[in-house]
Amino acid sequence: MSLSDYRTAVVTGASSGIGAAVAAGLARRGLRVHAAARRKDRLEALARETGCVVHPMDVRDTAALYREFDGRIVDVVVNNAGLGKGFAALHTVAPEDIDTSVDTNVRAVYHLLRAVLPGMVERRRGHVVNIGSMAGLYALQSSVYGGTKAAVHMLSRNLRLELEGTGVRVTEICPGRVNTEFYDVAIDDPRQRSRIKDSGVRELQPEDVAAAVFYALDAPWHVNVNSIELQPVEQIYGGSRFTPVR
Numbered sequence: 001m002s003l004s005d006y007r008t009a010v011v012t013g014a015s016s017g018i019g020a021a022v023a024a025g026l027a028r029r030g031l032r033v034h035a036a037a038r039r040k041d042r043l044e045a046l047a048r049e050t051g052c053v054v055h056p057m058d059v060r061d062t063a064a065l066y067r068e069f070d071g072r073i074v075d076v077v078v079n080n081a082g083l084g085k086g087f088a089a090l091h092t093v094a095p096e097d098i099d100t101s102v103d104t105n106v107r108a109v110y111h112l113l114r115a116v117l118p119g120m121v122e123r124r125r126g127h128v129v130n131i132g133s134m135a136g137l138y139a140l141q142s143s144v145y146g147g148t149k150a151a152v153h154m155l156s157r158n159l160r161l162e163l164e165g166t167g168v169r170v171t172e173i174c175p176g177r178v179n180t181e182f183y184d185v186a187i188d189d190p191r192q193r194s195r196i197k198d199s200g201v202r203e204l205q206p207e208d209v210a211a212a213v214f215y216a217l218d219a220p221w222h223v224n225v226n227s228i229e230l231q232p233v234e235q236i237y238g239g240s241r242f243t244p245v246r
């Protein structure tokens with residue numbers, strides 16, 4: 001089982017950035033792609049370009065998620081919809097941003113998986129791709145966003161154990177900074193945003209992340225690509241730096 005054997009996919013957050021690149025790439029490879037996001041006009045433009053099926057919806061609306069996807073036969077589910085609302089120190093974030101981030105980045109992921117996994121297990125065919133983040137693996141002073149992505153990390157690890165013997169594969173993709181609308185949504189203050197966006201770091205492109213997704217989907221059936229970390233060459237994560245005393 002590899003990408004060429006998969007027939008159908010659900011991609012959340014397909015109206016921009018990584019999700020749009022993944023949805024377009026899967027459609028080009030011949031899959032029937034169900035593309036979900038709130039911005040209907042963007043989804044319809046994607047549909048005209050790629051032939052994907054549009055699901056204009058808010059993934060935080062749990063009833064809508066089950067209405068659209070419960071029992072639907074899908075081979076691939078890409079949990080990509082997400083945002084960085086509250087990408088600041090916890091003691092300064094707007095309380096509603098905590099709910100928005102947890103509901104979008106975590107709660108919706110659980111419910112979409114709950115909707116499609118029983119069918120995957122029954123058919124012994126399926127691939128879960130969760131878009132995590134380097135922020136879920138390394139501390140970046142973003143306890144709200146990082147906390148939600150750390151939840152996606154442990155969800156992915158636990159799922160692989162729960163699904164052992166079912167043939168369903170689980171992959172987590174952890175990008176560093178990607179050139180998308182992410183920071184426009186995450187950071188309201190234009191000066192703070194431009195400190196990040198205009199720092200001169202050559203960011204990953206959405207297609208770079210999509211290529212990592214396709215690599216995992218394309219692996220031979222006996223291979224589960226557990227996790228991929230990818231980051232701009234000019235942006236290194238992890239550890240702490242100090243100037244050694246000479």
Ligand SMILES: NC(=O)c1ccc[n+]([C@@H]2O[C@H](COP(=O)([O-])OP(=O)(O)OC[C@H]3O[C@@H](n4cnc5c(N)ncnc54)[C@H](OP(=O)(O)O)[C@@H]3O)[C@@H](O)[C@H]2O)c1
Pocket residue numbers: 012013014015016017018019036037038039040042057058059060080081082083084104131132133134174175176177178179180181182183185
């Ligand atoms: N960009 C980065 O630096 C970076 C790094 C690591 C991980 N990531 C992760 O990558 C994923 C994709 O983000 P991106 O970088 O491609 O940013 P993006 O361009 O802002 O895309 C985010 C997508 O999520 C959708 N979305 C957000 N809230 C939603 C909701 N309530 N219901 C339905 N869809 C919703 C948006 O669609 P609508 O607004 O139309 O609903 C959009 O399609 C996210 O999970 C993000 O955390 C991004």
